[in-house]
Amino acid sequence: DQQVKQNSPSLSVQEGRISILNCDYTNSMFDYFLWYKKYPAEGPTFLISISSIKDKNEDGRFTVFLNKSAKHLSLHIVPSQPGDSAVYFCAASVLGNTPLVFGKGTRLSVIA
Amino acid sequence: DSGVTQTPKHLITATGQRVTLRCSPRSGDLSVYWYQQSLDQGLQFLIQYYNGEERAKGNILERFSAQQFPDLHSELNLSSLELGDSALYFCASSVDPRGNTIYFGEGSWLTVV
Numbered sequence: 001d002q003q004v005k006q007n008s009p010s011l012s013v014q015e016g017r018i019s020i021l022n023c024d025y026t027n028s029m030f031d032y033f034l035w036y037k038k039y040p041a042e043g044p045t046f047l048i049s050i051s052s053i054k055d056k057n058e059d060g061r062f063t064v065f066l067n068k069s070a071k072h073l074s075l076h077i078v079p080s081q082p083g084d085s086a087v088y089f090c091a092a093s094v095l096g097n098t099p100l101v102f103g104k105g106t107r108l109s110v111i112a
Numbered sequence: 113d114s115g116v117t118q119t120p121k122h123l124i125t126a127t128g129q130r131v132t133l134r135c136s137p138r139s140g141d142l143s144v145y146w147y148q149q150s151l152d153q154g155l156q157f158l159i160q161y162y163n164g165e166e167r168a169k170g171n172i173l174e175r176f177s178a179q180q181f182p183d184l185h186s187e188l189n190l191s192s193l194e195l196g197d198s199a200l201y202f203c204a205s206s207v208d209p210r211g212n213t214i215y216f217g218e219g220s221w222l223t224v225v
Contacts, residue, residue, distance in 0.1 A: 006154075044202070045114065100211065105154060
């Protein structure tokens with residue numbers, strides 16, 4: 001049973017436009033959420049996180065939104081750049097209590 | 113560079129064999145995690161160690177085992193290998209056992225033929 005789901009395996013966006021990556025979760029105990037970015041032949045790197053006490057967290061071009069009632073979070077990248085092309089993993093945990101549970105990832109392609 | 117070092121980067125071995133993957137965590141990190149990424153699968157949590165002790169266990173097969181040594185490096189042992197064990201194995205580390213944010217190595221590609 002997948003507790004963290006990324007239903008879009010891939011997404012293609014034009015340079016300069018907004019990229020929106022989505023993630024759904026089923027475990028209502030999750031209270032900490034993260035996004036990781038992975039380039040080929042590299043390990044995932046931490047991008048941004050949000051705890052359940054917030055509904056938005058922003059870091060430069062990256063913003064994560066959390067909708068607890070819908071058990072949904074999204075990552076917005078504005079403006080998208082070709083260097084953003086990577087696989088993005090959504091992850092969740094019960095803060096301080098469980099290892100991170102990851103989704104299957106969404107491959108983002110930003111086209112120049 | 114995350115500071116987490118994994119060796120070997122690539123490994124090809126035959127079914128039935130045994131391999132050992134090694135991980136050195138970031139300087140100062142006491143907690144080590146192992147994840148497996150198979151084709152079309154996300155990152156599946158295998159096991160976590162904190163300061164030498166097992167802290168959490170995920171979907172780790174009985175044929176697999178791990179340990180963390182006094183110098184904090186960790187090894188993942190995979191035995192009686194099957195074709196389905198072919199995957200990318202990631203090690204990650206964090207300062208504390210809660211692992212709110214963990215930092216990954218580049219992974220070890222295992223191919224079982």
